[in-house]
Amino acid sequence: MSASHLAECHGGDIEALADVAGDFDARSPEESAAFILRTWTGIAGTVGFAQALADAMAALRGTRLALVGLHAAALAAFDRWSAKPRRPLSSELPAVVRTARAKVRHEVLLALGESRRATLWAIDEPAARLPARACFERGPATTVSGRAFLVDAAENFFHDNRKSYPGDPLGACRWETPVILSLGTYPWVLGSKLHRTPPALDWDAATPWNPASVAMRLATSLWQPLGNLQQDATQVVQQYRHYTRAVDLALAAVPTWPKGQPGQLARKGLLLHVDHGSLDLAGINSPLGYLSATAHNFIIERFATFFAVRRAHARVAGQLPIELRRAIAHNPDPCLRRLTTDPLARGLSATRA
């Protein structure tokens, strides 16, 4: 049952996708820690805080937190790194406006983390239902819209054209579409902006607000046991299949490794590869926009990691702590729910609900 949970519930392509991230025994603290470290190392290398992560991991080595404290230490490393400006801030935007924007972004993300645990991977929410209606006070600044996030409703790598539903409440600050964010692939949260530099790293911090930090916590919670088991996998499957369809069209002319020339972009399994060259410089222009090779690999790895964690925990569902069995019992995905018939888990969660 458990070994083929992904194949049974979602299909062979999802099982193969999970293999990109590898497998581990969720009951083993050592294997779980190794998986977490490997995942964080990949994220940090791509996003740019490898040094901060390495320092944080070095500080943990030899302590009693070495196995269980990895994730928290990595998050703290990202917090510190992301709070520092990585580019000169535009003088056209007053600090008070920048702070107002950071605050709204921060609060919107926190609210989504509380209220959308099952659909956190891909946020698609009327702005009017979000804190401050996802608008910030822009004051005298005329170079910003007042919307806390970029509009990303047109067809792109992550979704088809999106418009507000007829019954959706109207948004303020000219939100005419839902707020759409792919938090599962943070910091590449917009399917129309898959350049090498991820747009959501530019979510400036303004003490005490740090939306990038909140977003990273939410995104990485999706491959932590509890967050993973709370997320509806069918949403992630849909997102993945849309993405791969779009990418297949964009990469139609890209050779499959080992065909192709050294130094040029090639497809290698689900990932992109450049022999003896910089993947950071490679990418494809497509009708849906530019697709950075590095961004593509990062996105695929995020999908793969989600399903690898799901597979590892589904395999031992009956032996998981009550909190995780409760998450399984309340997951919207019936294919996951069937893994637990534990009345205690169902009862407790019902009491909490």
Added chain:
Amino acid sequence: MNKLVWITLGTVAATGGAVAGASYVYRRKQGAVADGPGDTSKGEPAGAPSADRPTPDPAILTPLAWDGAAGLPTAADVKGDLVRNWGRTPLDLRPLLLAAEEASQISGAARLLAIVGYRESRFDPNAHNGNAADEQRERDASSTAYTQNKARNPPLAFGEAAANFGSGGLFGALAPYFLWTGVQELGTKAPLLGADPRIMFLPRVATFAACVYLARLLKNYDVQDLPDIKVGWGSVSLLKGDGRTSETYRSIRNNFVADAATLGIDLADAATIPPRLNAERWPGVATVFERIVGKLPTPRAVS
């Protein structure tokens, strides 16, 4: 962008010839405007084919795959800072540049080579000046380099191919001088004498050669500050005598500073790039080769 030429730092006769080729981006965008002191075709019309000069050998344009070529180093392979003062240098090339600094023991080499690589290739390891019909001038430069120096250097297994190659790689080296890298220290045991010039498209090999050139420049010439390194990269003659009064000297320096600013590398950040580099701790060509390249890859034709 200038027609920048490395001086013969990689040859036995380090007397002032051209080592590096024109900037890849410049050539692709501008055609040819002769302005470098080592430019042997100065005065010829842009892109005009030279009489009695060979056209590129079609074989040399065939891409090669390589057996035994290590991939790019990763963050785990180096000790230095991969975050501070790199500007927009691609993340996945930073470990290679840091590996160069650590192998050569030239503090500041990583950021300096990033600025050089930005100008010479825009970080494209496959940058090649000399493979297009209108790049005869670049082939002329490599041909002259080969003809004038082959008698006083160890033989190259692919000498004629190098002569017709032009320049390329991450740091825009002229093929013959690239293949003669290290002959001053190692003579006939220099590691690239038997190599196909297309090996310069391997970033590790290109970086090894750049380290050797940088060390020789610092050890043998009056390099007074960071921009002087880029001047010497173009022509050491500009670092001597009246060279410093020339317009070319000034423009190369200006371009270097502008490149650093565009890339986002702060030349005043002494912790990552000291105001004056030195090669006093240079461990030797063989050691640097071992640390950056290891075993020389062997070519394999691509179908």
